[in-house]
Amino acid sequence: MTRYVAQRVAMLGVILFGVMTVTFMLSRILPSSPVEVMLGHRPTPEQVEAAKKLLGLDRPLHEQFVAYLGDIATGNFGESLLTGRPVVSDIADRATATFELTTLAVLLVIFVGVPLGVLSAVNRNSVVDHATRTFSIAGVALPVFLIGMLLQMLFYGSLNWFPLQSRIDSEVLLDFPFEKHTGFYLLDTVLDGNWVALQSAALHLALPVLTLAIASLAVVTRITRNLMIEVLGQDYIRTARAYGVPERVINFRYALKATLVPMLTVIGLTYGFMLGGSVVVEFVFDWPGLGGYVVGAITKNDYPAVMGVTVFLATMYLTINLVIDLLYFAVDPRLRYK
């Protein structure tokens, strides 16, 4: 097991190196040169030379690559051409907004999608099953931005139950300020006992979280259902039933447990899917996270910002998948002895 973990971590290093190679190559093949972005139209040749020197673009490619790796290792993603601040600070300011959104969406998927899948598998061909299956087919075909905008039309436009966009009411933020201990607004407001701000933050989270979750909810529900149907056909389930074990215990303790390993894989993929999807969701809801930052950076050709966020999110995604791979051992004791 230790050997497997060591191998797995070494593999992560190799893949990360590859990821950086890809982002490096991407940032050097761009047709719109960063020099142009920095200097605007018609710079003098001297200005161009000075800017190239400043960005290190005058050096041979392999030297640039080594410098690039060193920079990333020390947490230096360069400066945003747009905000003029280090990209790392921009990321640090916005990452928690994205993670609050994606984490809540993942939790929603787990705590709604899995029970729904179980329910659907246990009551095969019932009304619940048909409804769940319809939802799981339709959910993956809906464009994320359409879900977001339909929710906005319904819950803001028609019903006015939830706010249209952003992370918190700016007036609430002014009148009821709170300390940003963790950057997760739900936690921070609770820590400060600031219930007004908590309510505002929660209301603002509802629609973006739901939007981000729907597609994954459909996938996870469907997979849970299929895995459960497979497990429920096993001999030991029949034995348990013959012993008179209550159905609820069979379904949730005996059967669901057996689906945990493949389920973990799916949840890891879901997290990655959401990190990508959050770009669109944050754009729709004007959410002050990394996704909105990236979209803004792209339209302004701010390449250090785009590359910085890409490397950061890819690293996060790989780390999450590593953690999940290690969780297999916690979940399935058989693996520990292999």
Added chain:
Amino acid sequence: MTDPAINAPSGTLDLLRPSWTLKLRFFLSENVLFVAGVAVFLAVVFAAIFAPWISPYDPSKINFAHKLWAPGAEHLMGTDALGRDIFSRVVHGARTSLIIGATVLTLSMAIGIPIGLVAGYFGGRLDSFLMRIADVFLAFPPLLLPIAITAMLGAGLFNAMLALAVSWFPWYARIIRSSVIGIRQELYISAAQSMGVGHIRIMLRHALPNSWTPVIVQASMDFGYTILAAASLSFIGIGAKPPTVEWGLMVALSRSKFLDYWWTAACPGLAIFLTVLAVNLIGDGVRDILDPRGRSSR
């Protein structure tokens, strides 16, 4: 030894054998969703091919006198902020989306299949090396890599399609690789090798045709995803640009006014939904037909 089936006149046997209409009817009743998917998809293809004849207006014709009309007799799906007929634009958008889906899939197969074929056929170090490269491309959260690539190449529909293909090829490389590994030890491959047939010829003539099915299954499942991803790129402003008529872009352009004029966002958005839904239903059906083992997965 008088078996009635043998002695029976040939006409009776024919009666026992199901006619093709009966077989077809059975297939259709077993696969209602597949048939519905095919029907909707055919409608989309029809719209794409005959767009100029179906659409009542020029999709790019600006008409401020008809600005933001609600759906009605004159404009089936209403008009947008520039007075353009949304129905005509949705019909023309079908063309763009189908072209996008086909192009991205073709490109990712063109990159992925040769890599997977070589990796699976030769195995060993070359295989590990090529597959690690594929892994790197899968290490990015989906949609993020296409966004980064498009950002670097410059916004535009072609670059977006290229970016999607570059991010998607590892799946095809993996599929064809594992399927080639499965047949690498087959007698007909060794026979060809012992006869001195070249590696490239074996790969193209023997390995590829025999490992092709899972690729078709995967492609039919991916077509919808591709359309969705491309629409998302257009939506956030790095895909299709005006004057290209594209559904994701139409939704994006409706953003400033959609709360009061729902049809400007809902019509193109639902067009994406219906097309992707139809394509996914077809994909499910194709998988069931070609690969019955995978029936319960996904």
